[in-house]
Amino acid sequence: MEINSWHETGHVPVTILQLKGDLTSEDELVQKAQAAFQDGARNIVLDLSHVPYISSAGLRAIHMVYMLLRSADPVDEEQAARGIARDTYKSPHLKLVKPTKNGLKALSTAGYDIFLDIFDTNPQAVASFK
């Protein structure tokens, strides 16, 4: 797994993590996200367009990145509680871009596609952060 990262600014600053290769272990992605978080990143796009397979370990990594970003936003927590009740909650801090067919399969077997917005392109994902 290779991970490239860079910053873009829409309404707010956004960090893009572009993954290349199978996402089948949690370490690399979690470490990269933690490093970005320590550098101040609060909004992350995971570009999954070059990830042939995502395993349950990969899903766990995405889960951890989600929790990490959420931990820094008390407002999100409260909104989540209300939003989830109405089935409309999507994470405001973590967005996904263009998972492959098999990647999407993994995400949806786990129900992650319900709580995470998925976009076709990085610019669309960046623009969606408020």
Next chain:
Amino acid sequence: MEINSWHETGHVPVTILQLKGDLTSEDELVQKAQAAFQDGARNIVLDLSHVPYISSAGLRAIHMVYMLLRSADPVDEEQAARGIARDTYKSPHLKLVKPTKNGLKALSTAGYDIFLDIFDTNPQAVASFK
């Protein structure tokens, strides 16, 4: 196995049989050669440049084509007897072009490379017939 055939004329008329695919059964090549022979072909070039593998069945087919051409030339028979004794005999009627690495391996395990001239190109093979 796909076999294309066409005619060229050097010092004498020559029929080129260009083989494509593994030469691992005798039927196709033998049939094609017999048809050419019935149409009057007496000199044949086997272009082996597109033949990944030659099996013992393929060697048997080459052997049969050799015998077929030889059967029509009584002079060859007599020359062969003398030539073979001196270790210099090569078939005057059947020439091979550019066998692949694995093709050449098969030909040489069987000792066919001793009795059949091998050329790099079709024009060279055509020009070699007297």
Next chain:
Amino acid sequence: MKSLTLRYSGATVRDLNDIREFLESAILNLGGDENIAGDLVLAANEAVTNSLLHGYGDQPGAVSLCVETEGEDLLVRLLDSAPPFDPTTVPPPDINRPLEERPLGGLGVHMMRQLTDELVYRATDDNRNELTFIKRGVLSPVQ
């Protein structure tokens, strides 16, 4: 019937890449399409990972993967010699609960179930674990 088998005497998680590639090409070779291959690779990848990490405790262990056809069905069999474990007894996670309320992990067996038509466990006569992933009616009858 035709089958393709990959066997390791001492596999580790570093072999998982290779295993996924083998499965993908074997499934396509036996007449499965890319969709079927994707599902079975994802499912089997989870099982092998569990066998290596939970079964063998992250030590090199014997595993073999066999892709085979049975009429119009496509099967992947995983055999290992780790302590007996039947993953079909693992209760399903609640995937409708929000992420913050869910435990990390516990999705592997769920993925195996979701991505196959049937998941069959048995202990073999020589005491190995055999886990079979079945996709039904996915091959053309001519096969």
Next chain:
Amino acid sequence: MKSLTLRYSGATVRDLNDIREFLESAILNLGGDENIAGDLVLAANEAVTNSLLHGYGDQPGAVSLCVETEGEDLLVRLLDSAPPFDPTTVPPPDINRPLEERPLGGLGVHMMRQLTDELVYRATDDNRNELTFIKRGVLSPVQ
């Protein structure tokens, strides 16, 4: 140790193409180079052909091909359930005689011998023919 196996319950000569492709890719996958692959594919192709034509009399028959590593050696094993036959007993042809004096055919076993370092026959406990093609010292020690 790692191995790759292709198994048929009823193979015919129409499967030979597929068998050669399997052997080639399995040998490369296990660390053999193209030269070694070429030799072993040619040799094993002869053996499978004989097994199907002479052993099973051109009727569909069970064959399995296993490519495996043993230290620095690369092995291909052919197993069939045809009547017992030990090809290593076939006398070598005289390949120095001119073509017109040679019988047609009779080169298959010769090719098997020439293209491998060792050719080993044994009847298995369950009465199958097992023919093993060995290339010695062709893998890097790290393998």
